[in-house]
Amino acid sequence: MTLQEAIVARHSVRQYIDRPIEADKTARLQQAVAEANEAAGLHLQLVTGEPRAFAGGMAKYGKFSGISNYLALVARKGLDEQVGYHGELIVLLAQTLGLNSCWVGLTFSKQPSSYCIAPGEKLYGVISLGYGLNQGVPHPHKPIEGFYTASGEVPQWFRDGMEAALLAPTAMNMQKFGFELLPDGSVRAHTRFSLIGTYLRIDLGIAKCHFELGAGKGNVRWAD
Numbered sequence: 001m002t003l004q005e006a007i008v009a010r011h012s013v014r015q016y017i018d019r020p021i022e023a024d025k026t027a028r029l030q031q032a033v034a035e036a037n038e039a040a041g042l043h044l045q046l047v048t049g050e051p052r053a054f055a056g057g058m059a060k061y062g063k064f065s066g067i068s069n070y071l072a073l074v075a076r077k078g079l080d081e082q083v084g085y086h087g088e089l090i091v092l093l094a095q096t097l098g099l100n101s102c103w104v105g106l107t108f109s110k111q112p113s114s115y116c117i118a119p120g121e122k123l124y125g126v127i128s129l130g131y132g133l134n135q136g137v138p139h140p141h142k143p144i145e146g147f148y149t150a151s152g153e154v155p156q157w158f159r160d161g162m163e164a165a166l167l168a169p170t171a172m173n174m175q176k177f178g179f180e181l182l183p184d185g186s187v188r189a190h191t192r193f194s195l196i197g198t199y200l201r202i203d204l205g206i207a208k209c210h211f212e213l214g215a216g217k218g219n220v221r222w223a224d
């Protein structure tokens, strides 16, 4: 499965079976985590064999079960977009390895002894990882037209990028992002107004990750 195929196959999965992630897959994930941390100065950490974060009432509220592996999204404050972008690359890698995932901002309980948060850093949330009880379901798919502006003809790569962006997970499926194709061919991505603004920039990073993969990285020059 390619990362592009993973974009289509991925849906949030909240219930997992009791099957450990094999050592070779764990190693692939660890390597991707190290690369993300190196590339963007993040402090993401893979936590395995830790069932407590999803054992309490919050998890029940979010309908989570069977989770003992997750990615702790630790980074310095203000790196929301990078957390989104690189976290989603790991989500998509996990999908290619036959694993399921779910971004979780709220419905888990923090386990500070299971990961390291250095001074100036914070935990943005976690991403559950493992073998799902099911493969999840597609979220409501809106047409791309309401999500971009462009002057002149819109090339196919841009449309492909938009289709991929609309398959991105966003907090509460809000999809509060937009893209602009500028006259010089560069692309600008922005958040849109929302009363619940907490995850907007993480969502934007996730959407940009999908856009790049859908459009083909060589086609995308970011304006900012």
Ligand SMILES: Cc1cc2nc3c(=O)[nH]c(=O)nc-3n(C[C@H](O)[C@H](O)[C@H](O)COP(=O)(O)O)c2cc1C
Residues within 6 Å of the ligand: 010, 011, 012, 013, 014, 062, 102, 103, 104, 105, 106, 107, 108, 125, 136, 137, 138, 139, 167, 168, 169, 170, 171, 172, 173, 199, 202, 203, 206
């Ligand atoms: C930043 C972020 C935070 C999220 N937090 C939660 C959460 O706390 N609980 C939950 O059940 N789902 C959470 N989700 C999952 C979204 O509800 C889900 O991505 C969205 O409904 C779209 O569905 P899909 O991922 O299946 O495409 C979160 C997603 C993102 C991107």
